[in-house]
């Protein structure tokens with residue numbers, strides 16, 4: 001446990017008090033950020049309090065969800081983890097919103113909280129770590145201008161995970177040459193998009209999506225992914241990892 | 252606590268915190284107040300697992316409890332505060348809805364916590380249900396709360412008396428619109444934190460004569476746009492001495508000092524997230540006449 005003393009001494013007269021009574025002057029301030037690392041000891045009674053909860057969770061979190069042939073890594077603008085995740089959202093979304101047209105899925109970059117999932121057996125706990133937030137999957141129909149605005153925002157953020165049918169070129173923080181199923185978006189007026197409710201509700205500066213009607217599955221994305229991987233595992237199929245670059249970068 | 256004891260205590264911990272100038276005035280009395288604080292613990296009950304990069308192996312509630320106990324054993328006047336987002340981030344929350352998080356905070360004897368956006372993730376009902384285990388209040392003055400249970404457990408401020416030192420604690424939270432699904436917040440409405448905090452801070456300083464006014468904030472440290480942050484709050488108000496922040500998960504290298512509207516310094520701090528750091532302030536108060544302070548030192552950051 002390392003103590004870092006950062007700030008020494010402060011001079012603060014509490015000037016407001018005009019009476020002749022005594023006052024408490026804040027004479028000095030010292031601060032430290034105490035890092036809780038492996039040199040800090042853990043209290044045994046607290047450990048005992050946590051233990052039954054931990055045991056339940058460990059059992060649940062260690063359940064396998066199939067095998068990964070390669071390590072998945074998060075990155076911008078493209079990453080195999082981002083592609084894998086967005087493709088699962090699209091596949092699962094097609095199943096959840098049956099008979100509704102769907103063009104592509106996307107996930108806000110900040111919603112994915114793991115930098116990597118190691119190759120080998122994926123576990124339920126990995127998906128919880130990847131997606132700890134209780135975001136639900138929504139389907140929304142947006143016009144071309146809104147799609148452009150959305151992709152510009154993604155581009156300005158360095159690129160968010162998008163599913164296979166969507167591609168664009170990132171140039172000077174803008175999205176150009178946008179294509180859906182290899183067709184320029186200029187050919188169409190509306191687009192059917194799968195996205196987290198957090199974004200649909202205006203999160204991460206997507207305020208322009210707030211007023212647009214949406215179908216909310218009311219299913220947590222985390223649970224959707226876990227169920228999808230469980231089904232694949234039952235069929236003995238490993239989840240596909242597509243490494244094509246969906247976002248091209250032009251300087 | 253007399254001064255002899257005070258000096259002994261500080262040198263016993265291995266660090267000479269301050270060496271008071273010998274006083275020729277008999278009335279001068281020194282009191283040390285230790286403030287411990289956390290923010291955005293996000294249900295991190297266990298230390299971060301090995302695959303967590305720079306966070307690997309850090310944090311953990313049992314270690315935090317032990318550390319707090321050690322400090323409570325050493326120091327006479329200790330307060331413990333949290334700046335919100337106690338919930339959400341590990342399966343502990345998804346499976347047990349915050350039960351263990353609050354149970355542990357109660358064991359650690361938190362004095363107050365403010366409401367973070369993620370503390371609504373189990374709904375207002377869920378937050379109230381878990382807070383029933385707690386004897387510390389939620390502190391917020393800029394939400395209009397219609398949910399009856401939440402209204403009952405949320406106070407605009409709390410006054411804590413520690414020895415001769417009177418501490419006023421107020422709290423402010425972030426705009427929930429776009430951050431939390433509407434049905435979870437049960438009509439809780441956000442109001443301008445500057446407008447809401449100012450009268451409360453002035454009341455604590457002027458009416459209640461608090462020696463120290465602390466604002467627990469879940470506004471975020473700093474924004475590129477116009478959004479109200481801790482820095483903006485500090486420079487737009489008076490009567491707040493210390494802002495303990497959260498939401499933006501900043502591992503501040505050291506606390507920031509921002510001049511308030513009257514040019515007085517406000518200390519702002521934030522200790523990252525996940526409970527890997529605990530913030531500590533040791534404040535020395537000198538009881539003396541207004542305008543006379545023997546131990547007062549100019550502000551020094553280093």
Ligand SMILES: [Zn+2]
Pocket residue numbers: 291293336367369498499500524
């Ligand atoms: Zn947070």
